[in-house]
Amino acid sequence: MAxxxxxxxxxxxxxxxxxxxxxxxxxxxxxxxxxKIAKVIPVTKPANDNSLDPSKYHPISLxxxxxxxLDKLLINRIYYxxxxxxxxxxxxxxxxxxxxxxxxxxxxxxxIEPILENRGLVIMTSLDxxxxxxxxxWPGILQGLRDFNCPRNPYKLSKEFFNNRTVVMTTKNYSxxxxxxxxxxxxSCSGPGFWNILYNSLxxxxxxxxxxxxxxxxxxxxxxxxxxxAEAENYMNLxxxxxxxxxxxxxxxxxxxxxxxxxxxxxxxx
Numbered sequence: 387m388a389x390x391x392x393x394x395x396x397x398x399x400x401x402x403x404x405x406x407x408x409x410x411x412x413x414x415x416x417x418x419x420x421x422k423i424a425k426v427i428p429v430t431k432p433a434n435d436n437s438l439d440p441s442k443y444h445p446i447s448l449x450x451x452x453x454x455x456l457d458k459l460l461i462n463r464i465y466y467x468x469x470x471x472x473x474x475x476x477x478x479x480x481x482x483x484x485x486x487x488x489x490x491x492x493x494x495x496x497x498i499e500p501i502l503e504n505r506g507l508v509i510m511t512s513l514d515x516x517x518x519x520x521x522x523x524w525p526g527i528l529q530g531l532r533d534f535n536c537p538r539n540p541y542k543l544s545k546e547f548f549n550n551r552t553v554v555m556t557t558k559n560y561s562x563x564x565x566x567x568x569x570x571x572x573x574s575c576s577g578p579g580f581w582n583i584l585y586n587s588l589x590x591x592x593x594x595x596x597x598x599x600x601x602x603x604x605x606x607x608x609x610x611x612x613x614x615x616a617e618a619e620n621y622m623n624l625x626x627x628x629x630x631x632x633x634x635x636x637x638x639x640x641x642x643x644x645x646x647x648x649x650x651x652x653x654x655x656x
Contacts, residue, residue, distance in 0.1 A: 415542030421453025447573040461576035480603030481578035507651035514644035518604040
């Protein structure tokens with residue numbers, strides 16, 4: 387009977403010990419090293435089953451459960467600060483509560499439709515970031531947190547979260563381990579949130595009054611209006627130079643093969 391009561395007491399103490407560990411991690415900005423090791427599973431993208439090109443795979447990260455819990459606690463505290471103070475741009479529709487692709491589509495429609503009705507024209511450019519989540523630059527994310535005046539403890543823990551991360555990939559023949567210096571782990575709880583923080587600086591670039599940027603996760607479209615094709619092209623090129631400068635500053639590249647341009651007009655062809 388005494389042994390049974392002792393076991394019950396130990397079980398009741400266990401949640402309190404775990405809670406204390408996480409509280410101390412959050413307070414001290416400590417992210418244990420063993421929780422920062424990711425086992426990478428390459429998942430083939432659709433229609434690329436026979437491709438040997440590494441870019442044709444989604445590198446899904448299998449993370450330590452203890453680390454994922456701390457990861458979730460961290461991003462929840464950052465989200466609380468961002469949403470409470472309304473710091474994120476309304477132009478991002480991905481990884482955002484109560485926002486979806488249809489909302490992004492309707493915002494694009496509300497920009498385009500009045501212009502076409504007034505016999506104007508719109509150029510739409512869709513941009514694809516090469517590697518996207520795998521290319522997310524950690525100093526850019528940390529700079530975004532500083533710009534948002536992120537509270538000290540979440541910022542310190544975010545900085546530690548990015549420090550000394552490693553990935554392990556194992557096949558039938560060999561196992562490989564590497565240290566990584568960029569990217570939002572696909573499979574982590576904080577990855578989408580950190581991506582939005584980084585991308586926010588792109589979506590808040592000072593575009594001309596003739597243009598609008600709309601994003602869903604890493605998918606981006608730029609809409610630019612004009613009275614003539616030449617005028618719209620000139621303004622679009624101006625916006626693209628700003629975006630290209632942002633990409634260079636944040637160590638990213640756009641995939642030219644996947645980026646598209648469309649001219650929209652109700653004018654009849656002559």
